[in-house]
Amino acid sequence: MGKVIFHNSVSLDGFVAGPNDGPGNPLGDGGEALFRWYFSGDTEVQLPGSPALKMSKRSAEVFLEGIRTIGAMVVGRRMFDIAGAWGGTPPGEPCFVVTHTAPQEWVKEGSPFIFVTDGVESAIEQAKAAAGDNSVAVSSANIAQQCIRAGLLDEIHLAVTPVLLGGGVRLFEQLGDKPIELEQLAAIEGDGVTHLAYRVIK
């Protein structure tokens, strides 16, 4: 079975989106700073359905290695809505969306989305089965928190960006008050970003 990995950019003060995020403001106020490193170099990275990114060479290596092994994705309904369903091209497929009710316009033949109404544990289980030996990518903070509490997360991969957002969507909260030990796997200096990877010790 592949690993369940949280991937996202985060501000130094721990936010994955700035204040007032929502449809029309998907990264929240000031949140574009979280992804400046996507455009801070001259190594072109082309993803399906996206404009070309231009990262530093070191960041491109880390980024491509990170997405190379993704076999499925799990997100929360809020991220799905805020991202406008990524116009139908989510960053990982199949994309399992944890929700109370499935939006009928996306329940159709060929949809990259699978709506899971019986909770995060079920979504992770289905995503692992779909991914096979590849990894399951989690990128909603809320889903990551639930996975950590339930012992379902294997690794945390963060792109730490040089900004203090001061508010917004905090990545780490409501984890309980028992320390969770990690093993540091890598710390790689990019250009205007640091790539950190940890294993969650269970």
Add this chain to the structure above:
Amino acid sequence: MGKVIFHNSVSLDGFVAGPNDGPGNPLGDGGEALFRWYFSGDTEVQLPGSPALKMSKRSAEVFLEGIRTIGAMVVGRRMFDIAGAWGGTPPGEPCFVVTHTAPQEWVKEGSPFIFVTDGVESAIEQAKAAAGDNSVAVSSANIAQQCIRAGLLDEIHLAVTPVLLGGGVRLFEQLGDKPIELEQLAAIEGDGVTHLAYRVIK
């Protein structure tokens, strides 16, 4: 004038102490994980008034470079109390303590402590004058927050440690909701720790 630099170890979820910190539990529950890197290698580092630390070589270089230039220190009263006044040997001297009232037992000839009752701005100003060309070290989260809000902090140096404490004393909060831009100065992988340094862009 020297720079004003925040130095401390922080958990990946942004805490500088675990829950329930206080005298007798200075790092809070689980907070000893923040300083495991002090004892994770075989390079001996001897500080006055402390038992010898044994860090990895890379961490020792970063650590010694960090303390080499310290000419004065500014802390909050809470840290002073919780640390038991470091038994009279604070990690940086002179040590300016921001407080409402000065503890009379430490107001004496030869005391390394100077009690500042008219606020953080005054403490930083006095510490800069005392430090000359050397730096002023800040390590209380609360003082750092006040310095950031007042535009008094020049750099942030963090030792990011592989643990999620889940609660305790958060380093970054109450910063206002306007993003504060940083410049990434260094990201250095140690053994079980990552040393990050940023300049605050004003």
